[in-house]
Amino acid sequence: MHRPPTAESEVAAELAVLRPALGPRFAAALPGARAAVLTRLWRALAHEPLPWIARRESGRQGLTLRLPDGRRLHGPRADPYATAGYVTEVRLDRVAYDDPARLMTELAVPHGGGFAAELGHSAASLALSRAAQEPVSPDQAWPVHDWEWEQRVVDGHPYHPNCRSRPGFSVAEQLAYGPEHRPSVRLGLLPVPAGECLVSGAWPEDLRDGDRLLIPVHPWQAAHVLKRSCERGVTAHPLMSLRTLAIPGGPHVKTALSARLTSSVRDISVASVASSAALSAFAETLAARTDGLLHVTRTLGAATPDSPDLAAVLRESPAVYAGPGEHVVPVAALAGTGLPDSPAWSAGFARLALTVGLRLLELGVALEAHGQNLLVVLSASGTPLRLVYRDLADIRVAPSRLARHGVPLPDGLPARILTDDVTALRRKLYGSLVAGSLAATTGSRTALRAALETAVRELPRTADLAALCERPLPAKALTLMRLSPGVTGDQWAELPNPLAPDTD
Incomplete structure (x- = not known):
């Protein structure tokens, strides 16, 4: 029976014409790319409020998800803050799947067909992105130009299953325009x-x-x-x-x-x-x-x-805020420097980021401080000194908090960013900064906990900090949002608080 072409086969066919030398490297990169996307998808299945998951059962043998029709999904325990592609297969009843697109197709959930196609694009584009890379070691000379830091981020969003999905872009266009290809x-x-x-x-x-x-x-x-x-x-x-x-x-x-x-x-x-x-x-x-x-x-x-x-x-350019010998580095690029391998460095960076984020939140502004919008100024030795923020389109502003601190609310701000809802404000900051930037930089729940435990000891004890330390951590339910085409605005998941002890 004739099978329709997949995103992977389409990319391979285009590469054979455009860049035949990349073909073997693309094929070699596919298993790792599938695992990276499957890991992100498994995180979503394990932690997002998806309406077609009836129950979750966690134990020493991993995590089992029960579907309303009686089927069962089984995979490893899901660390919501892990960034490595550690999920190499998931079992739907007795069948093992290493391809996230095939798994989503087989689940046959509402709106899952289009999402499955996007997952296929994501894995194929990610393999293409990885195939085109030359090795970069942490001790290699740091970039000179600001865009060179940006182009070191190869895998895209650390937690979105569609981390590299670019439907509508041919292989030629990805090579011509994708930052990781350095054009x-x-x-x-x-x-x-x-x-x-x-x-x-x-x-x-x-x-x-x-x-x-x-x-x-x-x-x-x-x-x-x-x-x-x-x-x-x-x-x-x-x-x-x-x-x-x-x-x-x-x-x-x-x-x-x-x-x-x-x-x-x-x-x-x-x-x-x-x-x-x-x-x-x-x-x-x-x-x-x-x-x-x-x-x-x-x-x-x-x-x-x-x-x-x-x-x-x-x-x-954020680079204008660098002093002599300093570097301005997007947070998304920090993992490639090797600096976060030091628990002391990660704790220092977390303390800086939380000090700034919580101070602004108290004043009445919640930043969307994910790894793309947030940059850190590093000394020549790599010490985090201060932060740079860009792209204000999706911040949230609380008029009542501004008034409490005597900060005038200027005319001309979009109505959609104004809110006094404390839940919305904390979701915006904690979901981007803690569940995003800090989690992706440290790379696991254990490392994130260690960084936060050290950092929060030195921060003023406010109601906002108490909420961060004691309640589940909000994160955008990215997969739920892709499977809810009729719902506008952000939807949210609650992740296990990294400061709480493991319970399973």
Whole structure:
């Protein structure tokens, strides 16, 4: 019987034409890539509130999930904070599955078919990403340019099963645009009459042509969405978000990219352009209250002709906040430095990150401090000195907390980011910073617990800290969200508190 092509076979076929020398390395990388995606999927099955899992039974032999129709899934005990691909197979009744896409297809849950296809793309793209790498050892010289740090992050999101899912991107486009492949990308510069554009902040003169603005356009967007060619362009280097690129000697450019990467379609809303200058100024005010422990990259300008498909945001490079001999490193890239192997280093970094995050939360701002948005300034010897934060689009702001501390609420902030709901505020910070950045940096529940235990001893005992130490840890239910197409907004899981002793 003829089987339809899989994402893996499609990538292999394209590679045979484009880069035949990569074919054997791609094939060799597939088992590890499947295990990495399966590990992320198993974490979700073990801990997210999925409605089609009737019961979970944990014991010395592993974890068994019972489905409403009587079927049973069995696999290893699931460490919600582990980042290594330790799940090599899961058994559905008596059949073993090492392929997450095949497992999800066989489960036959609502909306699982589309998700299974995305899992297949994720494993295939991850294998492609790994196949193209040359070995990098922790003692190798540290990068010189900011984008080189970003391009060391090969595996994508540490906990999302769709960590490398790029449907709509051919192999050629992944090689041409994926940051882990280290390409140079020619951003198009599309001229638009200034009178037709919404502009926030100061649009630079070198991106103007008389009475027209030159709006940077990602080449994928130009070809697939705008159906336009751009005569003018500028060379840039993609950062880990793929749609944001660094112009050498210039700003970072966030472009609209109407493709589903990981979970979201990466366009830029008109509302976010309109509010960008106000948010940037507000963030600078808040950062000034952290005694120099936090910098926020300034938004230099944003522009759109009233369309989420054509917009750009210009931001400072985080590298401007590095002093002599210092390095500004995205938190997602820290694991590759070898620094987190030291428990003392991890505890020091956790103390710095929690000090800043909790201080801002007390003032009334919850950062979405995951490993892409949060960067750390390291001394020449690797000591964490202070933090840099970028991309303010998804922070949360509590008007009542701001008022309590005498901080004016500026005009122009988007209504969707304003909330006094303490649960929403803590979810935003703890889900991104603790269940995201700190967990992924330490790489396991045991290591995360050790870092937190040391760090929290030196922090002021507030109600927010008590909630962090004593309650389950919130994390976005990423798989549930992908399987709930009719539900808007974030959905949440509660993970075992890493500061609590193991109970199974």
